[in-house]
Amino acid sequence: MRIVFAGTPATAVPTLEALVASRHEVAAVxxxxxxxxxxxxTLQPSPVAVAAEAHGIEVLKPASTSDPAFLEQLAAxxxxxxxxxxxxxxxxxDVLDALEFGWINLHYSVLPSWRGAAPVQRSIMAGDEVTGxxxxxxxxxxxxxxxxGTITERIREDDTTGTMLDRLSDEGAKLVVDVVDHIEDGDIGAVTQPEDGVSYAHKLTTxxxxxxWRRPAFAIDxxxxxxxxxxxxxxxxDGARLKVGPLTIAEESTLKPGVASIGKREVRVxxxxxxxxxxxxQAHGKKAMPAPDWGRGLGGGTEVVFG
Known part of the structure; x- marks a missing residue:
């Protein structure tokens, strides 16, 4: 089957690579x-553009898919x-209707849960045990x-959005190829999504x-x-932003919410x-570093308040 692939970030690259390696032909990206x-x-091409060019595949970069010139390129x-x-x-x-078999989309949730822009982020933040x-x-x-087609994946206790997307993009790529195989063979049926169980994963803002810090430790994690x-x-x-990476939950409570104890071996909040x-x-304008190293710059044995 002759395919056109649309994607932009690194999470889309595994699917492109899987399609290139499949029995199908990727005509353009x-x-x-x-x-x-x-x-x-500096201007940089998307990860998908880089991958496509490495395979010698034509790359289209329309400023708008409503441009009539894009429809002509798609038809070509x-x-x-x-x-x-x-x-x-x-x-x-008119773009959706332009291809004989239409368009299929790989979405990183088990629909109808978490429709929208940030499904993995929202799923982890909500405490879901399984995504897909x-x-x-x-x-x-x-x-x-x-x-x-659908796959499921357990959310591990140490999973971040990054690690979860790495697994889902690899397994999702296999799912896409399997679906395309069956579309070409004419032996696949689509199932209407149920009306109950719908939730939305709105894009995360800064x-x-x-x-x-007034929330429970498990929710902050x-x-x-x-x-x-x-x-x-x-x-x-002190009015400056501090980026915080994955943390661990202690067994006891020794501090008030938002109060940080700066020790030689750990920073506890x-x-x-x-x-x-x-x-x-990671402090503003600085490189990421272990919290104790950052804390030493403030002086060990002190307490500060996060806002």
Whole structure:
């Protein structure tokens, strides 16, 4: 089957690689335009663009999928099916209808749970025990199309969004190829999503990532892991932002919520239940470092208050 693939971030690359290695042909790749990154603000292609160019695949970078010129480019690929993984832009009706077999999307949740932009982040933050990935037929409503295949994956106690996405993107890639195989063979049926059990994973903002030390330790742990690596959980000290990486939950409570004890071997912070022990932290304009190393700059044996 002749495919056009749409994706942008690194989490989409495993699916592209799996399709390239499959019996199908990737006729072209659609990705977001080059973006300015880093302190130098230099233009950089997306990870998907880099992977596609390494395979000699034509790369399309439309500023808008509503541009008539993009429809002409899409038609020129002679693709029969579109596959989307974290493309980052909506496709209008005429684009959805442009291919014989339509478009399928790989979404990192077990639909209808966690429709939207941040399914893995929200799932971890909510304390879910299981998440997964779903391949569904794309429709104009948000992540609401009929389901073609699903996998599940247990959320481990130390999983972050980063580690969870690494596993889901690898296993989801296999699922996509399997679904495409069956679409070509004509022996797959789509299942309408149930109307109950729908939840939405709204995009995380920087403010959403702020730690509320008045919450229980287990909720703070999930919050930090869900925000790792992006947008990054954070707190404030003397009006300056401090990014906080995954932490561990202590067995006892010795501090008031938000009060941090700076020791030689650990930095401990109070919550409404037991204390937590910080792992890696990053002060504004500095590199990430172990919390005790950061604490030594403040002077050991002191207490500070996080806001």
């Amino acid at each position: 659609i990705t977001r335009p080059d973006a300015r990154v880093g302190r130098g603000r 690929t002679q693709a029969e099916l579109g596959v989307i993984v974290a493309y980052g832009a909506l496709l209008r009706r 990935a779903t391949v569904f037929s794309l429709v104009e409503a948000l992540d609401a199309g009929p389901v073609l 403010e959403d990532a702020r730690i509320d 999930r919050h930090v892991r869900g925000c790792t690596p992006a947008p990054g959980a954070w707190t404030e000290i 109070g919550t409404t239940t037991t204390d937590v022990v910080l792992g890696e932290v």
